[in-house]
Amino acid sequence: MSTPRSLELQAGVQARRLVTTRGEFACLEAIPAGWDPSVRGSAALLLPGWTGSKEDFLSVLGLLAGPGRRVVAVDLRGQYETPGPDDASAYALDELGADAVAIARTIDAGPVHLVGHSFGGFVARAAVLAAPDAFASLTLLSSGPSGIRDLKPQESDLLRMMIDAIPTQGLGAVWEAKRAIEVAQGQPAPAEEIVEFLQARFLANNPTSLRVITQHVLEAPDLVDDLAKVDLPKLVAYGADDDGWAPELQARMAERLDAQHEVITGAGHSAPVDRPMATAEVFTHFWDEASQP
Template identity: 40%
Template structure:
């Protein structure tokens, strides 16, 4: 679970429900800074991870807007402030992918850059596979085309079992104690952040948590799909911290080499560079998006770029 460091909205940020042909989705929509060098440079759609929400990108929205991008973070169906069905079928991979395609269209800016964090990366990849013309590029942030690491698979299985036999309140308390590593849960966090985390958990549908967990455990290897996107000349990037724990970093590096995706490692970052290193991440993303052609991205494909350089 990503934990934002602040709930303050960046300048020029609106909160509303984006109306699409697939329903309404809660968004944080940050307009590009009108004084940015080079003017407005495009739009990026940001998808959060498992047990997360659009607020996981609060630290990133401002730096992207300052660089001239409209940045829109969205709660997927059943996540936090977006409505969602109760049934299992509503959270299948294809349904979630169609939601993202509809979100991109509803923004009204033509093709957008697409970024998915962790579980959001699986959804982003599926959306790009389904409608490549809707997206200018694809970035998988702390997310891979392969299986998650074994400790995380065990954790996701345990969470799915717990949700089936216990109340959400009981599961919330148990996971908070586990995450605190023996300390008082939430110690050192401001009360408003603790309240937000609990509210987000309680408002996310059980069917969404179960469905997302199911996809994390059983998502097919997307290496071939990423390679096909590269053959369609879509710029693709894998970005993660050198302290990444959910996906094995060696496998992420290998996947980048096999698919021709750009491969970027952020020194000192863990599973949520969007929270811990937002400005470094924004610089890396905007450099990637500013590459004038898909061929230029090919020049760096398969080569790790260390964010310390």
Template identity: 40%
Template sequence: MYSQLTPHRAVPVELPGHYAALRTTGDGPVVLLVPGYTGSKEDFVPLLDPIADAGYQALAIDLPGQMDTPGPDDENAYLPAALGTGLAELVEKLAADGRPVLLVGHSFGGLVARRAVLAGAPIAGLTLLSSGPGELPQGIRRQVLELGDPLLRQHGVAAAQQAQEALNRENPRWQSLSEPLREFFRARFLRNNPAALLGMARGLRTEPDLVADLSRRLRSNSTGCLVACGIADDTWPPAVQRDMADRLEADYAAILGAGHSPAVEAPEALLDVLLPTWNTWLA
């Protein structure tokens, strides 16, 4: 079983812009991994050592307001466009030594990653992992965001975590997790800046469809693109992500054995797609 607590060789570092990150050693092309809503750099740990072993340097970050990266008390700073501008600046600094940078965005992180590309991030390839063409479609995940907004505003992060805990008591999947992993999720949620939770949630409910703009930018720079998701993704349906890939003229892969989080649910199958694709882009 893989999880956010899977052992790895990466070390914690702080990147320009005060981004907390896990970094592997190596001087190969950089793979910059961007997490989703309520996520963190730890969501990628099953991938880090294999990416390094394949000759890349892996950098998994916390977005501002998440886990170990500080952020302002301004909801607007956490919309995809604002976060994308900051991410583009980070990519520019990472690429300054001439190494190619491959950008990977998971879920909400995919919305941020594409905004970074539209803001001019000098990347050698873009992977959108379990992300979508725009705002979340109607469904349970969107309903949770809508119900959580007034709770967060009136009572704060701790109250939202307690409500989440109450729901999880009825969730067999949550109950099947080890206590250390459940404690990690509790502690991580409590470390979110409340403005970040509110701003990112608003972004997930309002982000426009920017696929045409992104497609033009990728084509103008001859930048490779991959759309990948779990075959059982319950956030943006796989059919929606497949359509996005077609509109982007991108490669597409549905990962067997995975839902919304292939990096921890089926990392080996995901790597079987990622590594050959990246190698082709850089050949």
């Protein structure tokens, strides 16, 4: 989960709903003055991770739009302010990937740069495997080659408990238990307005969506070899202190993908929050190179 440090919209960033062939998606977007959708690589789509939302990218949207790109961050289906059904099959990775493809085509700027943070990386790779022509590049940010089931046994046990508790105890009880664990682990408490936002965001999730996404975080298969065959510029980036997927695991994934590889110093699992300027510079440099004919 990412914890924004501010909820203030930067100048030029607006909240709206994006209407696609697969439904409406809540988004935050920055459209620079004079934006030209006919320019190759002139738009980017950012996908958040587990228990996250479009607000995870608040601190970088304006920075990324500065060079002239339209930048769109969304809530995934069933996540925070984007509605979703109670049918578990609606949250299969292929379904979520198809949503990302539909959003990219709705942006209507030709192929767009795609970023998937953490679990959002699983959605991004599903989208690229399904429709590589919709994208100008792929960035996997603090994401891994597969689920964490066999990588982090203690965290896996907690996530399994969460999966079981959501349908029986409800999101409110799961939130309280989650917060108690975080306090017991000594995690610093954010400002009161941020805690209120985090709680509201968590409780706004469709329970079925959150349960299935948690299962994906645990059990998503390794599709790196399939993804490596897609002829698309790729970047693997992560914070030097990432506590999600281990940095060395992500480095090996970059090698398997023959992808560019960037380590963002001074950042953990949520580089856009921890080091917004450095993160924006990494993305912009990669996108500029990937946009060359």
